[in-house]
Amino acid sequence: MGQISGSQLVIDSLRREGVDTIYVLPGDPVGPIVNGWASGGFQAIAVRHEQVAAMAAQAHSYLTRTVGVCIAASGVGQTNTMTGIANAYSNCWPLLVIGGSSELRRRNMGDFQELPQVETTAPICKWTATVDSIQRIPTLINIAMKQAMAGRPGPVYLDLPAEMISGSVDEDEVTIPQPAPEPARPLAEPQEVKKALEVLSKAERPLLIVGKGAAWSWAEDELLEFVDRTQIPFLTSPMGMGMLPPDHPMNVSAARTQALQGADTILMVGARFNWIFHFGQPPRFASDFKLVQIDIDGSEIGSNVPATVGLVGDAKMVLGQLIGALDETPVAYGESPWLKQLTEKCAENAASIEPMLNSEASPIGYYRILKEIRDFLPKDAIVVADGASTMDISRQVVPVWYPRHRLDAGVAGCVGIGVPFAIASQVVHPDKPVICIQGDWAFGFNGMDIETAARFKLPIVWVVFQNANIDKWVRTYVDGVEDPNDFTPSLRFDVMMEALGGHGEFVESPEQIRPALERAFSSGKASLINVIMDPGAGRRQQEFAWLAREGRMGYS
Numbered sequence: 207m208g209q210i211s212g213s214q215l216v217i218d219s220l221r222r223e224g225v226d227t228i229y230v231l232p233g234d235p236v237g238p239i240v241n242g243w244a245s246g247g248f249q250a251i252a253v254r255h256e257q258v259a260a261m262a263a264q265a266h267s268y269l270t271r272t273v274g275v276c277i278a279a280s281g282v283g284q285t286n287t288m289t290g291i292a293n294a295y296s297n298c299w300p301l302l303v304i305g306g307s308s309e310l311r312r313r314n315m316g317d318f319q320e321l322p323q324v325e326t327t328a329p330i331c332k333w334t335a336t337v338d339s340i341q342r343i344p345t346l347i348n349i350a351m352k353q354a355m356a357g358r359p360g361p362v363y364l365d366l367p368a369e370m371i372s373g374s375v376d377e378d379e380v381t382i383p384q385p386a387p388e389p390a391r392p393l394a395e396p397q398e399v400k401k402a403l404e405v406l407s408k409a410e411r412p413l414l415i416v417g418k419g420a421a422w423s424w425a426e427d428e429l430l431e432f433v434d435r436t437q438i439p440f441l442t443s444p445m446g447m448g449m450l451p452p453d454h455p456m457n458v459s460a461a462r463t464q465a466l467q468g469a470d471t472i473l474m475v476g477a478r479f480n481w482i483f484h485f486g487q488p489p490r491f492a493s494d495f496k497l498v499q500i501d502i503d504g505s506e507i508g509s510n511v512p513a514t515v516g517l518v519g520d521a522k523m524v525l526g527q528l529i530g531a532l533d534e535t536p537v538a539y540g541e542s543p544w545l546k547q548l549t550e551k552c553a554e555n556a557a558s559i560e561p562m563l564n565s566e567a568s569p570i571g572y573y574r575i576l577k578e579i580r581d582f583l584p585k586d587a588i589v590v591a592d593g594a595s596t597m598d599i600s601r602q603v604v605p606v607w608y609p610r611h612r613l614d615a616g617v618a619g620c621v622g623i624g625v626p627f628a629i630a631s632q633v634v635h636p637d638k639p640v641i642c643i644q645g646d647w648a649f650g651f652n653g654m655d656i657e658t659a660a661r662f663k664l665p666i667v668w669v670v671f672q673n674a675n676i677d678k679w680v681r682t683y684v685d686g687v688e689d690p691n692d693f694t695p696s697l698r699f700d701v702m703m704e705a706l707g708g709h710g711e712f713v714e715s716p717e718q719i720r721p722a723l724e725r726a727f728s729s730g731k732a733s734l735i736n737v738i739m740d741p742g743a744g745r746r747q748q749e750f751a752w753l754a755r756e757g758r759m760g761y762s
């Protein structure tokens with residue numbers, strides 16, 4: 207047989223592993239891979255910053271239950287992917303980053319863009335490796351794929367020195383591995399399943415918490431069956447939204463504080479007791495609640511909160527086991543004072559934001575903009591939310607009807623995901639409406655890549671909430687000192703969108719919002735609605751701030 211180049215082996219290996227789309231910023235030395243990929247007729251989403259490529263690729267993973275792939279140039283090109291890798295790591299999402307790097311034979315000689323890429327990336331990856339011979343490219347890509355998906359998913363990094371891309375080998379010398387199989391779906395220990403139902407059957411104030419591990423597992427059918435059969439009240443993490451219908455009578459998300467504080471028994475499915483769930487500790491939780499915990503990672507069981515029963519396995523499978531054992535060990539709650547108390551609190555909380563939702567005030571506050579979005583959006587819309595208050599308040603106001611239809615800053619609190627996550631959402635779901643609800647600060651991180659959406663004809667609609675500051679409403683000020691949290695007001699992001707090939711809308715009063723949404727979605731173009739809002743607008747008074755982190759960011 208003839209010679210084959212390293213770049214062609216990368217392309218062939220990715221194709222063999224089932225990859226159909228790569229997110230890239232072409233550059234030295236990965237150019238031949240990207241060009242070869244595109245000339246093979248495969249989809250390459252070329253972006254304007256490597257961070258966008260890494261973030262879009264991991265959203266692609268989450269939405270498709272595959273490994274999203276990002277390819278970056280060497281040195282600082284690769285380090286630009288780092289925040290994206292960190293975000294995938296925090297969210298337990300698979301991601302393969304392939305980084306070009308300086309030539310092996312010129313290492314430690316001050317080669318072009320020479321940096322310790324593997325060493326700096328390893329702590330935030332499940333697995334890293336450097337390709338040390340062209341022949342091993344298919345094997346190492348195969349291992350990378352398996353590592354990213356196995357058990358608790360996560361990011362992996364493969365370093366490709368320049369000569370491994372440009373060099374060639376005899377095809378006969380290349381070992382071709384069997385492509386990575388579908389990730390395994392392990393079952394929990396059968397005796398633990400029975401124990402779990404016994405604990406749940408004795409609960410007086412039960413609560414089901416659903417996280418994005420359940421979403422990754424595609425456990426929505428089993429969750430619905432379990433909730434319908436047991437009548438257990440539930441709430442979700444921010445990205446667990448949509449795993450169960452928001453109008454389900456057992457949805458007590460709007461009484462989150464009361465549900466977490468009052469529950470005597472919690473069934474936790476694919477979520478962690480990290481900061482998002484206040485470490486499972488008082489005063490946000492009872493001090494002695496019983497915990498039944500489902501997680502694919504055995505090391506997560508009992509983290510921060512002792513587990514009464516730990517079910518180590520895949521959420522979809524383990525819920526199926528629980529459902530299968532319900533006849534033998536019934537769990538049925540039905541009407542109860544606990545449910546009544548929570549549903550009344552939901553109604554009370556909903557009523558408390560009504561005046562803000564319907565406010566005619568100009569400049570506009572968060573709630574009114576979000577209410578217009580809520581009323582306009584079709585149920586199958588994918589909602590990407592990014593920023594601080596914009597993202598947080600959107601959870602309260604904009605429902606999510608289907609699994610994996612909300613993406614946000616997640617466990618890492620990673621501001622800037624909005625633009626790349628929206629791009630991947632529209633790439634994966636070309637026929638669904640995609641909206642990106644984004645604060646102006648958050649928009650600034652990767653805002654230039656709205657051009658990528660325009661270039662690829664992705665009709666995403668951005669709504670930029672422009673208060674021209676970073677959370678002014680929670681800050682304290684010193685008179686006479688210029689506030690470092692302020693930005694230039696009334697910037698024309700809509701004009702920027704038009705200049706970059708999309709459709710722009712400028713909104714300053716409440717009645718302009720709906721027509722702007724209608725025009726943006728019917729334009730068929732990447733669009734940006736620039737809403738000038740009240741710089742002092744805030745959220746409803748809360749018993750506990752969502753980010754109640756004493757001593758940080760002025761929250762108390």
Ligand code: ADP
Nearest residue numbers: 358417418419423443476477478501502520521
């Ligand atoms: P959230 O942000 O929604 O609260 P986290 O990211 O904190 O969720 O936690 C997700 C959890 O889901 C992790 O502990 C992870 O190990 C777990 N997980 C991932 N995949 C699966 C799966 N297939 N089945 C069960 N648990 C899973």
